[in-house]
Amino acid sequence: MDSNRLLDPTDAFFSTATVGRKKKTGTASGTRQLRGNYKKLLWFKQPFPDNYTDEKTFLDHLQRNPRLQPYEFWSLMADATVLVQHLASVAIFCCCFVAIIHGRVSPVAVVGWASLCTVLAWVVWDHWMGQELGAVNVPLKPTINASETSPEATPTLSPRTQQRLATAKSAVLIYAAVLGLSPILKSLTRSTTSDSIWALSTWLLMMNVAFFDYGGGTGAQLPASISTNSAMMASAVLASRLPSTTHVFSLTLFSIEVYGLFPIFRRQLRARSPWGHLVLTVTLVVAAWGGLFITLTGSGWGAFVAGAVLGGVLTFFSMGVCSWWLIGLQKYKNEIRGPWDPARPIIRRHWD
Template identity: 85%
Template sequence: MNRLLDPNSASFATVGKKRTGIATRPLKGNYKKLLWFKQPFPDNYTDETTFLDHLQRNPRLQPYEFWSLMADATVIVQHLASVAIFCCCFVAIIHGRVSPVAVVGWASLCTILAWFLWDHWMGQELEVIADVPYATASGRGEVVSNASPTLSPRTQQRLATAKSAVLIYAALLGLSPILKSLTRSTTSDSIWALSTWLLMMNVAFFDYSGGPGAQLPASISTNSAMMASAVLASRLPSTTHVFSLTLFSIEIYGLFPIFRRQLRARSPWGHLILTFALVTGAWGGLFVTLTGNGRGAFVAGAILGGIITLLSMGICSWWLLGLQKYKNEIHGPWDPARPIIRRHWD
């Protein structure tokens, strides 16, 4: 009895062959990994002669390059610098070192100039689209006729942008008294802790791989930044301060990322110059905020911070290059088939 139950014994193998039946017959024909037609093979059959022929190691691996990693890191650096500039501006406003009207005034001026540049880019895209003489429908050569609107698409887009700006301005004017008394019963320590966590969420959930499309950033990132600015604005002394800080936060967290994406896609040199300006402003403002000094602290912070930022970007890029050799993704004939979905129909 024990001999029959021993997996290594000949009797056990004989019993197994009698039960399976099909395994005792010689297998004829070439095995194919298909289930929709009958084959002289069991369902759990493995073709040992061709099983590893199609083995692939890291088939979709794209080797990193140092300078491409450095260029991608500038997106992270820009956003971190933007958050640091916002925090430095808030500290300067709450301590009375800077007028809130001056902060939001300069920010609004930069926003308007950036919008003019963005509008110029959109005009270039519309000109490229207008060069197409006609369009076809359903791929059958039928000419599509468009009715002529009273206003051009570019004019309609400008009016929509102006309308949105007026609505945001009016809404902030009405909400500023409410935001000022929003956290009156909350201690300042809780406000600082809550705003810190919200800004950390903004940094963590920001879409660093976003394309050049004119869309708002990720909702979690933007909402957390708006909540942080709202609770911080509730600690300011007047409704003017609250209105200025809230409008500044909308510009730097909602509109500025759109311009940064467009600038990166349109002008690499402009993207590099903007990165340098943000790093200089962030580190200089941070040193001024920590030391309380003026121009000397700003220059020292900009120089030292620029060196630290450049070294951090280089070290992280080399670290990622070194980690790539440990990537070991194996694909073989056992992987399920991946359907090919046609996104554009001819």
């Protein structure tokens, strides 16, 4: 860089004292000491132009991938179980629909077992909620005020009891709504060909898998709306192909339990019990692959066992390959940060 240009006396950024000192130093190092350290700030006056670039210190603070967090194999495998569980749930729902429409199983038996599992899951979930409330609420000793002539009225029901009653009320309302809408759903797509129904339901279920909230925490009360709505639409159009109102009611209620309630329990189980999450994953994979082999072959328990073994091995192998592939892609990540990047403001959210 031309030192004469930097120390031009006619430049508006330099004072007369600066020009006088330039004669004493006469070197670039002396100039840098004279002018001080350049700071990339515009809110206070510096003896540098706005477009000044210090060529010798420009790349000193260059950083490559400053926020890179290396993946670990087993952590990726654990995260992949969330995807595997949801895919297995969708596969189980499809296998149950095929078995119902072909008359291999009773729709009442399917929804009965699903409802029993839902009630057991709710009991476990209610126990977890009780533990949280017990850990948060610390009992305080009551204080007695002598000036009070009459005691305050205490609530007759505890918050947990009120929550349980609200849950029971919601369950009854859902049951009554599905029962009342079943005749309408049965005739919903009477004028539509079956090929269009199969294609539409396939796309809707693919949307459910694509838009599902796989990273939702325990605070999430419901899955992503697009995912849930697409699954409900898919179950509605599929139920319209069933022969009776009982079939329609059973499949619709079964879909609500699978796509609306089951994801909430899965999130809580993953946060509460890693071993329980692992056992549930294995159970869903075995049931999904076994049911898929029975659906494709039309055989019995032999096909179920073969599908469970082969499908389990294939699932574990796919999870491992995808995890190693994602780890290998990290070497191609090249995010460069340097002094040319815009400064990030620090916003104070809490004021003293």
